[in-house]
Amino acid sequence: MPMAMIPPGKRLFWYGTLGGGRQQPHAAPSLFVFFPFSLSSIILLDSHLRLCYLSATREGAPWCNAVGSEGWILAWWGSAAEAPAPWQHCAKEAARRASVRARGGTRGSPMKLLHVSDTHLGYSEYGKVDPRTGLNQREQDFYDAWNQVVAAALAHRPEVFVHAGDLFHTSRPTNRAIRVALEGIQRIVEAGIELVMVSGNHSTPRIAATGSIFESIALFPKVHAAYGGRYERFSIGDVDFHCVPHCALSEELEAAFKAVAFRPEARYNVLVTHGAWTSGQTYSMGEFNEQRLPDVEAALVKTFDYVALGHYHRHIAIKPHVCYSGATERTSLNEWANETGFLLVDLESKQVQYCPVTSRPMVKLPAVDCTGLDAPQIYDELAALSSKVPEGAIVGLSLVNLRHQTLLRLDVRQIDALFPQAFHLDRQFSQQPAEEGKAAGATAIEALPVEFDRYVQSLDASEAEKERLRQLGHRYLAPEQ
Numbered sequence: 381m382p383m384a385m386i387p388p389g390k391r392l393f394w395y396g397t398l399g400g401g402r403q404q405p406h407a408a409p410s411l412f413v414f415f416p417f418s419l420s421s422i423i424l425l426d427s428h429l430r431l432c433y434l435s436a437t438r439e440g441a442p443w444c445n446a447v448g449s450e451g452w453i454l455a456w457w458g459s460a461a462e463a464p465a466p467w468q469h470c471a472k473e474a475a476r477r478a479s480v481r482a483r484g485g486t487r488g489s490p491m492k493l494l495h496v497s498d499t500h501l502g503y504s505e506y507g508k509v510d511p512r513t514g515l516n517q518r519e520q521d522f523y524d525a526w527n528q529v530v531a532a533a534l535a536h537r538p539e540v541f542v543h544a545g546d547l548f549h550t551s552r553p554t555n556r557a558i559r560v561a562l563e564g565i566q567r568i569v570e571a572g573i574e575l576v577m578v579s580g581n582h583s584t585p586r587i588a589a590t591g592s593i594f595e596s597i598a599l600f601p602k603v604h605a606a607y608g609g610r611y612e613r614f615s616i617g618d619v620d621f622h623c624v625p626h627c628a629l630s631e632e633l634e635a636a637f638k639a640v641a642f643r644p645e646a647r648y649n650v651l652v653t654h655g656a657w658t659s660g661q662t663y664s665m666g667e668f669n670e671q672r673l674p675d676v677e678a679a680l681v682k683t684f685d686y687v688a689l690g691h692y693h694r695h696i697a698i699k700p701h702v703c704y705s706g707a708t709e710r711t712s713l714n715e716w717a718n719e720t721g722f723l724l725v726d727l728e729s730k731q732v733q734y735c736p737v738t739s740r741p742m743v744k745l746p747a748v749d750c751t752g753l754d755a756p757q758i759y760d761e762l763a764a765l766s767s768k769v770p771e772g773a774i775v776g777l778s779l780v781n782l783r784h785q786t787l788l789r790l791d792v793r794q795i796d797a798l799f800p801q802a803f804h805l806d807r808q809f810s811q812q813p814a815e816e817g818k819a820a821g822a823t824a825i826e827a828l829p830v831e832f833d834r835y836v837q838s839l840d841a842s843e844a845e846k847e848r849l850r851q852l853g854h855r856y857l858a859p860e861q
Contacts, residue, residue, distance in 0.1 A: 491539060491726060491727050491728045492536070492537075492538040492539055492540075492724065492725065492726050492727070493538050493539070493540050493541075493542050493650070493686070493688070493723075493724070493725040493726075493727065494529075494532070494533050494536065494538040494540075494541045494542065494722060494723070494724055494725075495542045495544065495686075495688045495703065495705045495722060495723040495724075495725055496529050496541075496542070496543055496544070496705050496708065496722035496723070497543060497544035497545050497546060497580070497654070497688075497689070497690030497691070497704070497705050497706075497707070498544075498545070498546045498580070498690055498691065498693055498705075498706070498707035498708065499522065499525065499526045499529070499543070499546065499547055499548075499707070499708050499709075500522055500546055500548070500549040500582065500707065500708075500709065500711060501522055501523065501526055501547060501548050501549065501553065501557040501560055501561050502519065502522070502548050502549045502550060502553045502554050502556070502557030503518060503519060503522050503549040503709070503711060504516035504518050504519035504844075505518045505842070505843060505844050506518055506803075506804050506843055506844055506847060507844045507847045507848055508803070508804070515556070517803070518740075519556075519557075521709055521739065521740050522549075522708070522709045523560045524738075525708035525709045525720065525737050525738075525739055526560065526561070526564055526708060527560075527564065528708075528737045528738065529564075529708060529722050529737060530564040530567055530568060532722065532735060533568055533571070533573060534567065534568075534571050536724060537571070537573070538573060538724065539573065539574065539616070539617075540573065540574045540575070540576055540616060540619070540621075541568050541573050541574070541575045541576070542575075542576050542577070542621075542650070542652055542688045543575070543576070543577035543578070543690075544577075544578060544580075544652050544653070544654055544688045544689055544690030544691075544705065545577075545578050545579060545580025545581075545583065545625070545626065545653075545654030545690035545691060546580035546581070546582045546583050546654065546690060546691070547561060547577065547579075547580075547583055548561065548582065548583045548593065549582055549583075549711075550582060550583070551582070551583055551584055551585040551586070551592070551593070552585070552593075553583075553593060558593065561597070562597070565597065565600055565603065566600070569600055569601060569602040569603060572602075573602070574602045574604070574616050575600075575602060575603045575604065576604045576605075576614055576616075576621045576623065576652060577594070577597075577603070577604070577605050577606070577652075578605070578606045578607070578623050578624065578625040578626070578652050578653060578654055578690070579592065579594055579605075579606070579607035579625040579626055579654070580625070580626050580654040580690055580691060581626045581654065581655075581667060581669050581670050581671065581691065583607075583626075584607065584609075584625065584626040584628070586628065586669075588608070588609065588628070592607045592608075594607035595607070604616075604621065604623075606623035606624070606625045606652075607625050608625070609625065609626070609627045609628055609629075609632045609636075610625075610627075610632065610635070610636055610639070611623070611624050611635075611636040611637070611639040611640055613640075613641070615643075615646070618645065618646055618647040618648070619646065619647060619648040619649075619650060619727070620642070620643055620646040620648070620649050620650070621650050621652055622640050622649060622650065622651045622652070622684070623651075623652045623653070624636045624637060624640075624651070624652070624653040624654075625653075625654065626654050626655070626671060627671060630671070630672075633655075633671050637674075637676060637679065637680065640676075640680055640682065642682060648685040648686075648727045649682075649684050649685055650684060650685060650686045650687070650688060650727070651676060651684045651686070651687045651688065652688045653673060653676070653687075653688075653689060653690070654671075654689070654690040654691045655670060655671035655672060655673040655689075655691050656670050656671070656672050656673060656691060656692065657673045657675075657689060657692070657698055657702075657704075658672045658673060658674060658675075659674065659675030659678070659698070660698075663691075663692040663696060663698075663704065664692075665691060665692065665693065670691060673689075677702075684701065684702075685701065685727050685730075686701050686702075686703075686725055686727060686732075687699075687701060687702040687703070688703065688705070688725075689702065689703060689704045689705075690704070690705070691704070692704045692706070693706055693707035693710065693711065693715050693718055694706050694707075694715070694718040694719075695718075695719060695721065695723070695734055697732065700730070700732065701730065701732075703723060703725075703732060705721070705722050705723045706718060706719060706720065706721060706722075707720060708720050708721065708722065708737050708739065709737075709739045709740070710739065710740075710742050710774075713742060713744060713774065713776045713806055715742070716742035716743060716744040716774075716776065717744075719734075719736055720736065720737045720738075720739040721734055721735050721736040721737045722734075722735055722737065723735070740772060740773070740774060740803065741770045741772065741773040741774070742773060742774045742775075742776075743768065743769055743770070743773045743774070743775050743776070744775075744776040745765050745768065745769075745775060745776060745777050745778070746765075747778040747779070747780050748761050748762065748765070748777075748778065748779050748780065749780055749781055750779050750780065750781050750782045750783070750786065751781040751812070753786065754786055754789075755786055755789045755790050755791075758779065758786070758790065759794060759795070759798065762777070762795060762798045762799075763798050765777075766798050766799050766801075769799055769801055769802055770801070771801045772801070772802075772803045773801070773802055773803060774802070774803055774804045774806070775799060775802045775804070775805050775806065776806045776808070777795075777799075777805055777806065777807050777808065778808045778809075778810070779807075779808070779809045779810070780810045781810070781811075781812045782809055782810065782811050782812065783811070783812055784811055784812075787809060787811055790809075792807060792833045792834075792837075793829075793833075795807065804843070806843070807837065809837075829853070829854055832850075832853045832854075833850060836849050836850050836853070
């Protein structure tokens with residue numbers, strides 16, 4: 381582990397309550413500095429040989445800070461007069477945690493949570509490649525969203541990071557999806573943040589005997605994972621996290637909720653679970669293996685300080701303290717209107733703040749009524765709609781009431797060319813119903829590539845499979861130059 385190279389004319393200064401409780405900017409000749417992972421992460425060993433993990437907010441930043449359960453520290457290259465502005469945030473955090481310790485013991489209560497769910501790492505679609513990474517572009521989109529949440533955790537420094545299910549898109553994630561997840565988890569726990577997570581319906585194997593990826597994730601220090609189809613309680617400070625993961629059978633789910641037990645010494649009780657809440661409105665994703673959740677508080681005659689829900693891909697506050705965080709990326713055009721993000725929760729003040737995450741835009745254009753329109757007129761209508769599509773968007777386009785003859789004359793390649801900024805154009809065509817007693821008129825056959833595209837569009841297959849088939853067909857059907 382190499383020693384850090386101090387810039388010429390600079391010294392390492394630090395400020396904080398670790399290593400003797402000094403409160404003034406302080407030269408650090410007795411501190412050993414290491415760069416074990418990257419220039420955005422350093423380790424300090426103070427004179428008592430205690431490890432202090434520090435993470436900068438950006439790669440190559442000249443300062444870094446950490447807030448732990450026993451104090452805080454900020455370090456920077458330069459002089460005592462060059463203390464960066466972030467020390468103010470550290471000072472406020474230190475004062476708050478000192479107040480917590482004074483009220484509730486030496487360890488204190490985890491007051492602030494980051495609640496996220498449905499990150500679906502490993503999701504991919506459309507067969508397009510990210511030029512930066514060489515990965516499927518949609519797969520990379522989901523990794524980018526996850527990394528934004530991890531960065532937010534390092535910036536906001538919640539005491540506990542709560543993931544309410546579907547960390548992965550499948551129960552058998554790829555090696556790459558596992559690596560991305562573990563890199564994020566490593567950054568979180570090295571920052572001193574506890575992590576509580578449950579497995580969701582996408583991340584839970586159908587046969588328990590095959591094992592779960594969460595068996596490995598749970599080996600990380602500070603990671604508390606519930607994944608075995610049963611209730612588990614994790615106590616962090618004087619906060620109890622009551623975790624009910626996805627259960628394969630309704631009997632298992634019922635047994636899990638019946639096992640929920642409050643401890644009298646717990647100051648706060650937080651429920652973390654994954655499924656479709658069914659009290660009043662049902663928040664369902666329409667998936668065959670989703671579990672239906674009752675109004676748990678009414679069923680158990682217990683009131684939680686916060687209920688962190690996962691599964692529904694839209695942020696919803698069912699009650700002020702019962703919330704779906706929503707997904708961090710969209711898996712379907714049905715979710716085009718959903719925001720993507722996570723929640724910051726303060727158990728003490730009972731404040732819940734929604735924080736958006738930047739994701740790929742989705743646009744569902746208004747349906748184009750093609751009654752009485754021929755193909756050129758339809759192209760004109762679509763050209764006017766194109767201005768509503770942002771760069772890189774996934775777009776849903778619907779043409780309704782098409783005459784059969786007009787449908788045959790439409791060229792999907794010309795339609796695609798009207799939306800050059802779109803990442804993907806999902807086209808849906810529907811014809812006018814035939815008049816009763818009248819047979820459809822004679823049809824003309826268009827060019828083979830056009831007819832082939834229509835055939836492929838009618839197939840019951842994923843968009844990625846359709847796109848591959850289109851490309852292969854056009855290779856053989858295109859006229860020779």
